Amino acid sequence: VFIPPRPKSLPALAALIRAGIRRDGNLIALLPAEVYRKPSAWIGWSRRGILIVNDPALLREVMADSAGIFPKNDLFTGALEPLIGDSIFTSHGATWRRQRAMIDPAFGHMKLTRAFVAMQAAVDAYEGRLDEAAASGTPISLDVAMGELTADVITRTVFSAPLASATAREVFESFSFFERTVAHVAISRLIFDPPFKRIPHQQAVLQACVRIRAALGALVDAHTAARGDIAGDVMAARDRATGQGFTREELIDQLGVFFLAGHETTASALTWAFFIAATQPHIAARIRAEAGEASIGFEQVRALPYTRNVFRETLRLYPPITFIPRVAMRAARIGRHRVKRGTMIMVAPWVIQRHHLYWPNPDAFDPDRFAPEREARIVPGTFLPFGLGPRICVGAAFATTEATLILARLLRRFDFEVMDAGKVRPIARLTTRPIDQVMVRVRRR
Numbered sequence: 001v002f003i004p005p006r007p008k009s010l011p012a013l014a015a016l017i018r019a020g021i022r023r024d025g026n027l028i029a030l031l032p033a034e035v036y037r038k039p040s041a042w043i044g045w046s047r048r049g050i051l052i053v054n055d056p057a058l059l060r061e062v063m064a065d066s067a068g069i070f071p072k073n074d075l076f077t078g079a080l081e082p083l084i085g086d087s088i089f090t091s092h093g094a095t096w097r098r099q100r101a102m103i104d105p106a107f108g109h110m111k112l113t114r115a116f117v118a119m120q121a122a123v124d125a126y127e128g129r130l131d132e133a134a135a136s137g138t139p140i141s142l143d144v145a146m147g148e149l150t151a152d153v154i155t156r157t158v159f160s161a162p163l164a165s166a167t168a169r170e171v172f173e174s175f176s177f178f179e180r181t182v183a184h185v186a187i188s189r190l191i192f193d194p195p196f197k198r199i200p201h202q203q204a205v206l207q208a209c210v211r212i213r214a215a216l217g218a219l220v221d222a223h224t225a226a227r228g229d230i231a232g233d234v235m236a237a238r239d240r241a242t243g244q245g246f247t248r249e250e251l252i253d254q255l256g257v258f259f260l261a262g263h264e265t266t267a268s269a270l271t272w273a274f275f276i277a278a279t280q281p282h283i284a285a286r287i288r289a290e291a292g293e294a295s296i297g298f299e300q301v302r303a304l305p306y307t308r309n310v311f312r313e314t315l316r317l318y319p320p321i322t323f324i325p326r327v328a329m330r331a332a333r334i335g336r337h338r339v340k341r342g343t344m345i346m347v348a349p350w351v352i353q354r355h356h357l358y359w360p361n362p363d364a365f366d367p368d369r370f371a372p373e374r375e376a377r378i379v380p381g382t383f384l385p386f387g388l389g390p391r392i393c394v395g396a397a398f399a400t401t402e403a404t405l406i407l408a409r410l411l412r413r414f415d416f417e418v419m420d421a422g423k424v425r426p427i428a429r430l431t432t433r434p435i436d437q438v439m440v441r442v443r444r445r
């Protein structure tokens, strides 16, 4: 069995001390060993109180939340506020319901077949880039490569514009800066801050947000609903009750979300998947055998079960959204726990998907767990890389199609050799990433 890299889990105090020494803000290294074995656990060192919820029945209470007691966590919405305001990703209640109803259709099955054509074009272009890297023999960063490829998929599917266009590039660069800066959650804030504390943003972050919003605004102004892409659909969407569409500012919010939620996440998962396939030749060989030589259209992607299961197993062990934090808006009960107003409720795909009560051999990489004859044994509610309940990711099918296509296409054409594979370690930033960039040498097969 292959156990891919993970931080060694330690008792609570030792984990806290290790985090204090390293000071890299790595939240997954901070998790005490017991959280992987208990249905729920309090994290003792936080002033606001942090309850980790693993048990599927408790999870459903938090994530279904029909009463609106457990909205998205204030630390999280506060960090994203200057960028995406009150968008679908961060809003709640009636505002969110209206937005979700207007946005859902843009990601339906029929729309996915249309987006697929743009995905293929992005992969075609990227093969060319990798051909050059292979010819020159210069190592490339896997993280950067996947970030660019998935950003290109987003700009092509949302705006019908390749990343190479100037405005798309501007959005991408400013987003990367925003993510690098905002991603660093100071652990001291989790320890000492009271809940709902407003934290001022750094000037440079606010400026990046202004640049992103200006560039997105330019894309919106140049666009028409008739384009037949995701932006076009969202522009054409009307509120059922009032007949109103989104305002220009709202459009900027929502399209910003697609960029934020839709590219780093997929890039993170693909970085891990390529790292694993490159270091485990039998996995790459099975993907290549399944992919064959023929062109891979939409229907063919759906017929690549092993490749898709490699992606799903990667999402299990390296969920891009490491933590899905909520907050209790009032005193409440979760199972036998009483929580105060302001308690952080931590739903952690990273923990639940490596949990000893729910997964046999939890840390082993085994894509065949998802094979039809074994999939039925997965405990419902314990595989949640895309979330759970009403707030589940709108882009889940989109991302799965995209990632399966990219894995099949690039692995059958190239060999990837990871340099310093033994040094690769995960960290939870905005997404689950390798601590240092993963450098690979690319060769044409």
Ligand code: HEM
Residues within 6 Å of the ligand: 072, 088, 089, 090, 100, 257, 258, 261, 262, 263, 265, 266, 269, 319, 320, 321, 324, 325, 384, 385, 386, 387, 388, 390, 391, 392, 393, 394, 395, 396, 398, 399
């Ligand atoms: C592997 C890739 C992806 C992963 C792991 C992922 C994960 C998630 C998760 C966990 C949530 C729920 C967060 C919560 O409940 O707090 C979410 C929400 C969302 N995702 Fe994704 N996502 C991915 C790709 C995408 C893509 C490609 C798009 C769009 C192009 C997208 C758009 C969204 C949106 C709009 C929401 C907010 C939904 C709502 O609150 O109603 N995601 N995603």
